Amino acid sequence: MKLRLSMFLAFMCMMQASFAQTRQLSGKVTGDKNSPLISANVIVKGASAKALTNSEGVFSVTVPTGNVVLEVSSVGYVTKQVQVAGNLTNVNVSLEETQDNSLQDVVVTALGITKQTRNLSYSVTQLKGDRFTDSRTPNLGNALSGKVAGVSVTPPASGVGGSTRVLIRGGSSLQGNDQPLYVINGVPMESGNQGTAGLWGGNDAGDGLTAINPDDIESLSVLKGNTAAALYGARAANGVILITTKSGKARKGMGISFNSNTTMDQVVDLYDFQKEYGQGIDGKLPASAGESLEAGLNNWGVKYGSTTTRQSTIQFDGASRPYMDLGQGVKDFYRTAINTTNSLAFSGGNQNGNYRFSVADLRAEDIMPNASFKRQTFNWNVNSKFDNFTLAFTGQYMKQKAKNRPRLSDTPGNGNFTTAMHPEIIPFSVIAGATGKGDKKDGTELGYQPNVYATNPYWAANSFFRQDDIDRFLGNVSLRYDFTKWLYMQGRIGTDYNVRDDASYTGYGTAFSPRGDYNQSFRTNREDNYDLLIGANKEIKDFAFDAVIGANAMYRVAESKGGGGGNLVVPFLHSVTNVAAASFGYGFNEQAINSYFGSANVTYKNYLNLSLTGRQDEFSTLAKGSNTLFYPSAGLSFVLSDAFKLPEVINFGKLRTSWAQVGGGAPNPYLLGLTYGLVGAGHLGANLGQINNGSIPNSGLQPYTSSEIEFGADFRFLQNRFGLDITYYDRKTTNDILSTGISATSGFGSTIVNIGELQNRGIELLLNAVVMQNKDFKWDVSFNYSNNISEVLNLGTNAKGEPIKSINLEESRLRLGERIQHIVGRPLGYIIGYKHKTTASGMKIYDKDGYPVRSAAAEAIAVGRHPIAGGFNNTFKYKNWKLDMLVDFRQGGSIVSATNYFAYAYGRGKETLEGRSTGLVVTGADESGASKTWNIPKENVDNYYGRHAQITENIVYDASFGKLRQLALSYALPAKFLAKTKFENLTFSLVGRNLALLWSNVPNIDPESGYSSNGNSQGLEYFAMPQTRSFGFNLSVNF
């Protein structure tokens, strides 16, 4: 008490010394709907005095006599400058909520510290919570699509509850995992992908982002550059996304808000296949059940007749049916999926604390029959103050159940393949089988084509069971102690704990696995974070200082237990206890990072700002001696408009620059040394041993480093009606930790090395404009654009000292030589494959039969990732109506389309019609280079097109697209109607997502049809879920 008093006295003395002539000014700051704003900043311009509002929004500040200007700011609101006449002692200020990205003024930055954007030396974009609730998706990541310059969101087409790929500034790493770090209320969360489909199929097991209920988000900040993220150290190399959940506000009584959202997802049929020739091989009509079965998915049959000349054929099941295009499509297999989300929140508070509690329930069906995703979330946020302590407790418990996540990529169990390629003469109702589950009378899979690995779609939907149940707790407790007004200390303990139970079976009677299998596993993952912070803010004359020092300890542990096996004993009993020979698996790993960090910020006259940060990380996963890394950053910003007198038209102008070095990719545990393990249960009483490492271990690994320099400018014109924010960055990543392919003849397919140098350069542009504004109408436009030019600068050298020119990433299941590579001198993630072999003069070469000849080796064809991404948002407000429209576009990347490969191979593509009735005339060069013309007989055109599609470049398409991503029309009931009710407000909206594919160059598929969120497979398409559009309505009530 004594100390505090003396410090207060000292402070008062200082104030006295500075300003001899003062007066006291008090007032109230309110925001949306006249609610009081707590902790709003009130700054007296031209003086060092400032104050914070209390829990009722009331402030009191000492100001000089005479007219003063107050600058009032609060997170999520537009900063306002208010002239206060010298005779006033009380002033009320109401702030307007910011549009996100736009001319907002206070943002949440690293470690949860709020800063004024005007003083930031790097680029941060903050989105408000309502940006995720308008038109929601189960995965929060998808809601970011098109909204932030420099952030590219790719939702793989993997069904409801699938993962999302969020890439900031092109990613810093050559590895597959280049996703940002997510931090909730200051505590990192495990957001990683739990598994995706790959070369051999599988399904998307979801990621951590589905755990977040959008109704609970107060704001989301994207820290794009290294400087912004440097305080998070190693884990921030790919950027950081900070999520702050809602807290209660001081108010009378308890506030209740309720939100209900219902949407319908419908499949969009993009398949534009030929409708002239039906099932068959070599231009013949299948004449028997055997021939129909053999012809299977091939449409190299004969021309459909007209109603008068139509033929009938015996189909695979021996039944005779008309040989005609039945006009079926994906809509005949997939269903309309209904998704509902209901959430309810209670909140309240007073000057000693506040609380908010929410509960939400999401039930989503997938368009894939029998697949669904459910989630319940419980969120709480309690703050209480006693004396100088502030105790905060925020947490979330989430329960999630995903059922039958669809199989993608390779065909076993992948109903998307057989649906897309379904022979048009066979009714879907016939292959639905005896009970509609794709079964025969004996309960086994109904096959209608010869390849047992191409599963009947109804069987795939009903007999490939998969369920994951997740229980997850995320939470933290923090205790803050304010020594004085300018010095505080805070400790925090946070945990992210989740338990996942996975069960899956392949049904008994599956054609390729007649006795099926059953597997079950339990996994627990926990990450604990402990941190301690000491922070200070102080102003001395024209200088304002703030500084933080702190330490963090992170510990992560994962454990898995599983059992199961193949060959069910009792037919059709799907249970883990019914496998012929069960096996057991166990996995465990743990790792830790200890860190120390500090930051310091100096502002001169509120227009020149210098900030410095540093962090030291110590990793458990690297060898002692090379397991620490220091990450520095420095930034400078200069508000021109305050320092100089600028032309009238410019209200605000700022220049900024920063430099930082971060790092990452301290590898997974246990990668440094060779280990051995046992295989299975041994053999004939003896033991089987193996080398555990799939990759050659490397004890000399170091963390990689990424350094970035950034320049930016922020200008606002014409009374803030136009805003322009532009950023240029240049980031270089060196010593990347890579699993690099070596020759498998060495015994190992890869090794882990520190090699590589990668550059990402780009610009980010944000334009805001209030196009029209009058009393009742306002039209806001926001446009964001980013162009990230990545280049692989070097990949190290091989054993002989020769430079390595490329490293292999994912291969397509076509396995015809097409895959993704990082190639020196080219952008990240290049598609390679075969080209059509040509003569020196460029003439295409054909073999002696007239079939296309591919190039001698796979060559670089096109980049698989889009360099350009952007969004165009329009908001129209008229009285209580609001219309929000978002167009999202991507430009410059390409895709290898397996759908189009099979469209050629099976004779489904319209391109394969040429030559069917008369034969095909091909002109080109023969293998000696001489010009020649071939006449390919009509029964061999299938071979011609088959060879054509085996040349990769013929199935690579420019995947640029534009989509009408989101449209929301809302109506808020006017206050005068509500006045007599208990409602504070009531808003009703009609919402739509993915309503239209505005432009695209890829035939038959959605250009966003990737099957995996892993960075290594971007640019590969292989029968993921078809595109959907969704629309529905949203009701939001507060009382």
Add this chain to the structure above:
Amino acid sequence: MKKIVQMIFAITTMVMVFVSCKKDITDLNVDKNAATDMDMAYLVSNGTLRIAGEYENTRANMLYAATMIQHTASTAGYFSGDRYLYSAQYSGAYMERHFTDVIRNFSQAIDKTKGVADLVNINSTAVILRAFDLHRMTDLYGDIPYTQAGYGLIDGDKNWFPKYESQKDVYAALVKDIKAARDKMNASAKSMGAQDFIYGGDVAKWKKFANSLLMRIAMRMSNVDAATASAVYKEAYASGAFTSNADNGHIKFTTGPQGINRNGLNDGYWNTYKYSKDCKISKTFINWMKANNDPRLMIVSGGIGSPDLDAATAWKTGVADQEGMPNGYTSANIATALSTAKAAEYKSFTAQANRVFSMLNLKYLDWEDPYLLITYGEVELMNAEAALKGWLTTSAETHFNNGVKAAIQNWAGFDASFARTTSEIDTYIAGRGFAAASSADKLKLIGEEYWAATYLNDIESWSNWRRTGFPVLVPTNDPNRFEANEIPRRLIYWESEISSNPANYKAAVDRMGGDKFMTKTWWDGGK
């Protein structure tokens, strides 16, 4: 005062959290569930079982070799060898899997036991089995990495991109390594014991195996380097090869619990994947057995019928009923190659129409059936040829008779019902007319019997056919064949090597003169 207490309380609480975690965090990086060292015999055991891995055996052996050599036939397109189609995945499968699954286990065990006197038997077993598998590999593809193969862990990054050695050099190295390993084996050193799934650690039998393998290697190069071939053969013969079926080199399998415990070839043919629903005994093989009254006919063939659709009683199991499937057809055109009646029967079936042909006998397709590496029957048939060549002074006829007899009797090891009486066997042998045949016909008879004896071990069957040209096979004729309507002379390399080991791959292809099915390898008259 209260504030000070509060402050002290706050600081202590917060700081205490950090005090507890000040131990060395790199201690966490020790995997508590893995060993840093292990008995290398365990790796040899694992490598042994993986020789019979499902993925590559079904692809290289079943889909390619067995159909090319016309033991089996299929109308299904994925049986690529039937009509000489190219599937990069199937052609490359053996290479794709064996360097990582098999060779690296042996190479690591060899390196870790090198020079340790007591571990010489583990070392030698690993050397011999590594040689066995790489010998198969070179016969399948031609030039291969040998010296550096599977040694990625040794010598830093020196072996990350192994050099392909010419087949001639590989053969020289094989001979050298096998001999050295054989000579070092020592019954008084530690035994592999139960960790050896071939001979239970019996050193004497391993020496016989080494010699039998040397004889196979020697015989293979007989057309291109007769001098070396004869010298290697004679030395191995003198050192002692198999003398009865009890010596046969085969891997013992069981029913599970996991894939690794099972005969992978049979896992593909029948037990798990049921590929034998899509392939039948070849007409070439059935007709040959019928023409010679071979007592193996109803061993090889399980009869005519569908295991799914026909009751056991409805199966046709008479010798006269057996009919093989002609190689080279699709289900759309196979009827054109059949008699009118057979074609009508074929067309009458709506499902599994291929059931009109003799099916593989499920009795030798069990998970626990042996996986054959080298048999006494083959050794005796090689001896018969060696005698004809003048390498041996023993009687070619005796060797021939022993070889045929052993090959037939070996079937009893698969199923008791496969036992054939001595008189049945003798009658069959007499019917072959070896004694009276011309020298040229003798070679033909040996080649045919070797072909029959290596049914199921079709990689070996195909290699021997390429060397001898026996039995005389008529290639199939399909317009969609990949290169030519000729039985391929090798498989095309695993495609991944083109990009992951480009310089060495290119050097090998340049040396061999191509990477095609019809590119001849060194012992086949190529480069």
